[in-house]
Amino acid sequence: ETGVTQSPTHLIKTRGQQVTLRCSSQSGHNTVSWYQQALGQGPQFIFQYYREEENGRGNFPPRFSGLQFPNYSSELNVNALELNDSALYLCATLEASGTDTQYFGPGTRLTVL
Amino acid sequence: AQKITQTQPGMFVQEKEAVTLDCTYDTSDQSYGLFWYKQPSSGEMIFLIYQGSYDEQNATEGRYSLNFQKARKSANLVISASQLGDSAMYFCAMREDYYGNNRLAFGKGNQVVVIP
Numbered sequence: 236e237t238g239v240t241q242s243p244t245h246l247i248k249t250r251g252q253q254v255t256l257r258c259s260s261q262s263g264h265n266t267v268s269w270y271q272q273a274l275g276q277g278p279q280f281i282f283q284y285y286r287e288e289e290n291g292r293g294n295f296p297p298r299f300s301g302l303q304f305p306n307y308s309s310e311l312n313v314n315a316l317e318l319n320d321s322a323l324y325l326c327a328t329l330e331a332s333g334t335d336t337q338y339f340g341p342g343t344r345l346t347v348l
Numbered sequence: 349a350q351k352i353t354q355t356q357p358g359m360f361v362q363e364k365e366a367v368t369l370d371c372t373y374d375t376s377d378q379s380y381g382l383f384w385y386k387q388p389s390s391g392e393m394i395f396l397i398y399q400g401s402y403d404e405q406n407a408t409e410g411r412y413s414l415n416f417q418k419a420r421k422s423a424n425l426v427i428s429a430s431q432l433g434d435s436a437m438y439f440c441a442m443r444e445d446y447y448g449n450n451r452l453a454f455g456k457g458n459q460v461v462v463i464p
Contacts, residue, residue: 237392237395266450268450268451268452270452270454275456276456276457277352277439277441277454277455277456277457278393278439278452278454279454280451280452280453283449283450283451290449291449291450291451293451323391325391325393327393327452329450333400334381334398334400335381335443335450336383336395336398337383337395337450337452338395339385339392339393339394339395340392341390341391341392342391342392342393344391
């Protein structure tokens, strides 16, 4: 158990809709990253938040946005959903240590119809 | 350009046997970290083992060990005494920016099926 939780577990949306995914962090883990994992692929980095500020972004359009709250929980928002946004969305919290290991939540599986 | 390469096809492994999963990486940084994660069919990514670029000894964690060959830019995972619960996808990942952004670049994964 990593102590990282995500909600919802599964979600079905239609093209053009908006979605919000949530992630709660372990106590003391002030950095959270979001990844998108398409079927049969490795996860792709979306962005990272550190102390409520975006701290790095991958190759994703602005319709992917996020928030981090004072308790270090986080949201991923996706506007104007497209079919190829269908994927497993993983959040990971970072244990600040010599290794900076990221611990992942169980993911949210998003299907866009 | 792909930074992590995992090219092995799906593997069947006999229970109690050892299996080696290949991973090569590409970076010009001197300081980086390499990780292996396990992803069962449930979807959660489970951290297995870490190797830092400056670590002189190969990392070990229980039944997992990492064969780190820096000059060849390879970081192969060895799972000893395979168990049925080891059946999963295995991902190699690299963190390049040690002191800044901690993004991970993942390979496409290796599928392992352990058979009794």
